[in-house]
Amino acid sequence: xxxxxxxxxxxxxxxxxxxxxxxxxxxxxxxxxxxxxxxxxxxxxxxxxxxxxxxxxxxxxxxxxxxxxxxxxxxxxxxxxxxxxxxxxxxxxxxxxxxxxxxxxxxxxxxxxxxxxxxxxxxx
Numbered sequence: 001x002x003x004x005x006x007x008x009x010x011x012x013x014x015x016x017x018x019x020x021x022x023x024x025x026x027x028x029x030x031x032x033x034x035x036x037x038x039x040x041x042x043x044x045x046x047x048x049x050x051x052x053x054x055x056x057x058x059x060x061x062x063x064x065x066x067x068x069x070x071x072x073x074x075x076x077x078x079x080x081x082x083x084x085x086x087x088x089x090x091x092x093x094x095x096x097x098x099x100x101x102x103x104x105x106x107x108x109x110x111x112x113x114x115x116x117x118x119x120x121x122x123x124x
Contacts, residue, residue: 012041053106060110066115071121087122092116 022028042050067090071083078086094115101108 056106056110060114064114067118068121084122087118091118091122094118 004096019028071087072087075083093109098108098111098115100113
């Protein structure tokens, strides 16, 4: 059986059944693993982690887009020091937030990404 793309639900069921039959016949060594095909599909925790990361990225993107649109709309009305103060404080807050998070934390990474985007707005 050659699989060229992502299997459908029926194909997955057939693959699981074939693996279970092979294991029962002794073709597959158990090797201490109760279900060698158990991690072929995402579990609920995988979906939650994906959803958390996706919503965090979307929220960061929308927040940065809102700041960009705010400055684009009010560019003429803001004083030059007010532009600098608001953007510099936002960058400092996001970088400070990322500083106190653990090194691999997704919220810290999102804050650093937002600070980079805001630094681009500041330079513009």
